[in-house]
Amino acid sequence: MVKLRTLTALVDYLDKEFAWRIKEIADLKIAVEGTGPPRQRTLIRASVPLLYAHWEGFVKTACSGYASFVVSQGFRLDELSSCFIALSAKKHVAGLVESRKARVATEVVDFFMKGLGERAKWNSTGVARTRANLGSAVFEDIAVSIGLDPTRYESRYKLIDESLLRRRNEIAHGEYLDLEAKDYRSLADETLVLLRWFKTDIENGAVQGSYLREQSQRKEATPRG
Secondary structure, eight states: HHHHSSSHHHHHHHHHHHHHHHHHHHHHHHHHHOOTHHHHHHHHHHHHHHHHHHHHHHHHHHHHHHHHHHTTTTOOOOGGGGHHHHHHHHHHHHHHHOOOHHHHHHHHHHHHHOOOOOOOOGGGGSSSSTTOOHHHHHHHHHHHHHTTTOOOGGHHHHHIIIIIIIHHHHTTTTOOOOOOOOHHHHHHHHHHHHHHHHHHHHHHHHTTTTTTTHHHHHHHHSSSO
């Protein structure tokens, strides 16, 4: 599990994760454009699942990095925004749902009465549970779970659900995909846009301290429009 204790460490981590994905996607585009049919169609079929893999992989690693950064700041739970309290409370609440034992219920109550005053802690690796299908609904849930506003991604939800996820699934299940080189190039470029947006949003959250309760309440109180 990565441990990122400073803003510089988080930014460097995100830069490295983003850089090798940019290079690989650029290499894929060059390979597709430099190959003629029918081999080009085969290469496109092989490349679409990789685009999806970069989408899911970056969201997972970036979320884990951000969660590691937040927990490393040493704040108490009651100093963090509600989404991070929920993150820490998940294992306790899950136990309550699955068990009818009074001891488990008591532990949950103790967590909310006493645990909020203790230093935050959680497993950063399991923050983003994509369920191997990072569609728009799952992505939105993940974004909200770390305090990010998913609004600007809504214009790309169709691309996420149909162009990336559905096509990846069709290829994975052995179905034929007929995608022109120009359409693949557009899909690759749009995937990079999504990754860049997510990287920027996480960096902004870290710089602005959006993970803190005081900051999140101030943001909610700010009039819009």
